[in-house]
Amino acid sequence: MPKGVPRPSVTLDEPPERVAKALERIRQDPHHAFLHVNERAAEEAGRAQGMWLGKTLSVKDNLAVQGLPLTCASKALEGHVAAYTATVVERCAARGLVVVGKTNMDEFGCGSSGERSAFGATRNPRDPSRVPGGSSSGAGASIAAGLADFALGSDTGGSVRCPASFCGVTALKPSHGLVSRWGLVDMAMSLEGPAPLARDTRGCALLLDAIAGPDARDPVSLQGPAIPPDGYARNLEGLDAKGLRVGVPEEFLQGCSADVERAVRAAIERFGAAGARVAELAMPELRLALPSYYLVCYAEFASAMQRYDGFRYGPRVEAGSLEQATTADRGFFGPEVKRRILLGTHITMKEVRGKWYTAALRAREQLGEAYARAFAEHDVLLGPTMPVQAFPLGERIADPLAMYAADVLTVGASLAGLPAGSVPIKGPGLPIGLQVQGPRGEDLRVLRAMRLHEKLQGGV
């Protein structure tokens, strides 16, 4: 092991046959975490080089891996194979990680439960009668079920934090622009980005070390936050709770279930008992986060989805005219995808733009200002990742507003481009995640606070 490199949460120097065994477990997975298995993975492990030789990586099926399907869990892309590899996957492969398969997800990222896949829902490994969370449902389940050492998902409004919370694993939504989006299927470009999931904070930090940094193929990343000189994993330890200023927005705990509130308050009290200065604060702008997020998301999503016309992408449908062919091809979209395209197209029309979309942009600006004021007084903000624990399959699928409500605590950080992580709180029953938010560019601070939580609650 190179000097100074912290030992990761998994053992190094295991043989590549490990990958073959991992593939066998994936093929027998009852949770439907994977859509596609990389049958070349064992062979690739034999050629891999890097410090993580033989460690396995699952990749959400909206990130391109050359030669593997890229479907976004949609019939509109059924049969499509990626012609190139996403930057984040390339960077992981350069360190020896082997892609074992593409994970299930809500169709085109439209969902928070894992039930909107056109190829069947993923089940929560902690309780198969419940949702794993979404939209990176398979990514979260792959870690929770021990099917992969690391996972790459994407987070637009909570899509790695939600499954991390529901499945009892760890995830980080990086600061917007820190990680290249080249090779990520576009959903909402001002909100989204690839994001790491792992069993613990150290795993997330190691993966962030691999994927963070500017990429000439994603101009936004060229103006992204600076990376710490020694990276994230090397600097993970040593955050002293004494003097840490912890803010707890009162809005974060409103509307949570009793179990979630109890567990999160206990976790926050451990910070206080260790010497942190814990204070509640009011952030009334947070109540506009959910509607603002969805309005912005609808608009950007409708734009992003225009490319699926049956000619550049998607199955070709023979019809009498160009318009009929395009319309028929777009009939392959699922109901939530159609709903978002319709609403996004509607709210950006000239006649009504000011009522919803422009208002949402102004609310987004005010939310950013509110976060800036909060971080002038506090180092990190703590609260629950999700207002509830994993709900039963089928409970919310028929009511879009009930499904959207699950994102109420995660969308704020997305709108403001902040780093936000979810780390499990130990306890009986279904998993509960503690969400840690920090100022934009302070991903290391967020990771260190997540690591501190792990140590305060013991066992890691």
Added chain:
Amino acid sequence: MPALTPEQLDHVARIARLPLGPEERERLLAEAERILAQFGEVEAALARPAPAPVAHGLAARDDAAREPDPGAAERIAAQFPRREGALCKVPEGL
């Protein structure tokens, strides 16, 4: 006034090239109404009004078809740094 009328839904669906069956159309109309009614609170709840010292309209034109301009393609192609007829020549990429 409803947030989205049936005529608006049909218009939006045609613009977005989305086929809608009759049941799907009714369901989406009801859902859109609920969603936009709930999200419409953003404008009302904003702490301060939008600054508008000078009245101005949006720059976008009406959603109405126009007659094509026959000379437009040549005018645009004339600005290409390298061209082949009406096509723009670009360096080989992916």
